Amino acid sequence: MSGMVGASGRVLFYDSGIGGLSVLGAVRRRCPGLCFSYLFDHEGFPYGELTEREVVDRCVRNLTSMVSRDRFALVVVACNTASTVALPELRRCLDLPVVGVVPAVKPAARLSRLRRIGLLATHGTISRGYTQELISRFASGCEVISVGSARLVELAEAKLRGTVPDPGEISAEISPFLSPDGSPRVDVLVLGCTHFPFLAPEIGTILPGVRLLDSGDAIGRRVAGLLPQDAGCSEVAAGDRAHYVGEMPEQARSQYSGIFSGLGFVSCERFVP
Ligand code: DGL
DSSP, X not given: OOSOOOSBOEXXXXXXXXXXXXXXXXXXXXXXXXXXXXXXXXXXXXXXXXXXXXHHHHHHHHHHHHHHHSOOSEEEEOOHXXXXXXXXXXXHHOSXXXXXXXXXXXXXXXHOSSSXXXXXXXXXXXXXXXXXXXXXXXXXXXXXXXXXXXXXXHHHHHHHTTOOXXXXXXXXXXXXXXXXXXXXXOSEEEEOSTTGGGGHHHHHHXXXXXXXXOSHHHXXXXXXXXXXXXXXXXXXXXXXXXXEOSOOOHHHHHHHHHHHHHTTOSEEEXXXX
16 A cells, blocks of 8 residues: 555554564654654564564564554554564555665765765675576676674663673674774764664774664655554544563563653553564
8 A cells, every 4th residue: 555644644664573663763854743653573583584574474473453442543663573474464464654774875875975875784685586686687887795683682782771781792793894094994884773873882882984864754755654643643532652572581671661661652562462
C-alpha cells in the first residue's frame, strides 16, 4: 500500500533493540504532532546474527500481532537488518504503509570526493543481496569498504542503557577504515545500522574528518510525506508507548523504562505476540 494515509496519527516503530530511536528522533523532529508506539524484539536481539528466515518470521509475527491489536497510520521498520530482507513479506501481510530503513549508500556515493566510502552495518545487512544491489546500482563508481559488526550493536545498546563504551573496542571494530598510518581511508561512512548513530561521537573521534551518514532524516521526510500535514494524535489514550518482546530481568526492565520515560513515553511494557 502507498500514498496518503488515514487520520490516525499513531506511528509504530520496530527494531530488535532501541537503535530505532535514532530514526524516531528524526521523525519526531519533522512531525511533532504524532504519537508513537515503539516495539522492540528483545528476545531476537541481535538480528544481525540471525538467518534471513528467522528475521522475516520474527518481524511478521511481531508486527502482524501488534497491528491487529492497536490502530496505526503506518509502520516504520527502523532496522536495516530487517528492512533489507523482510519488507516484501511485511507489505504483503500488513494492510497499511510500511516504511523501511536501508543504508544511505546512494547519498554517500554522491558526497564522496575520494570515491571511496565505508559501509558499517550488521553481518546480516552486509551479506544481503539487497545491499549488494544497492552498492552496484548507486555506488558502482566508488570503492566500498564494507564492515559487519555485532559487537558495535551490543556496545550501542549498552551505551543507551548506561555503560560507557570502550574506545579501544570501537577502534578495533572499525580498523578496516584506517590506513596503516592511522588516517581514514574513506571520506564518507554509512552508518548502516540504526544503533550506530548513538556511537557517532566515538566513531567520529577515531575517524576525524569523515562524514558519517545515516538514514534518519530521509525517513523523517518520507513519513512526513505520507501523512496528512495536520496529522496528530486524537486518541483518548494518547501518549507514546513502548513494548518489548521476550523476558527481561528486573534491572534491564528498569533501565529500558528509564530510557523511554526520559523520552516522554508513558509506558514500557512486555508484549506477547
Ligand atoms: N538496529 C538494527 C539495524 O539497523 C539491528 C541490529 C541488530 O539487532 O543486529 O540493523
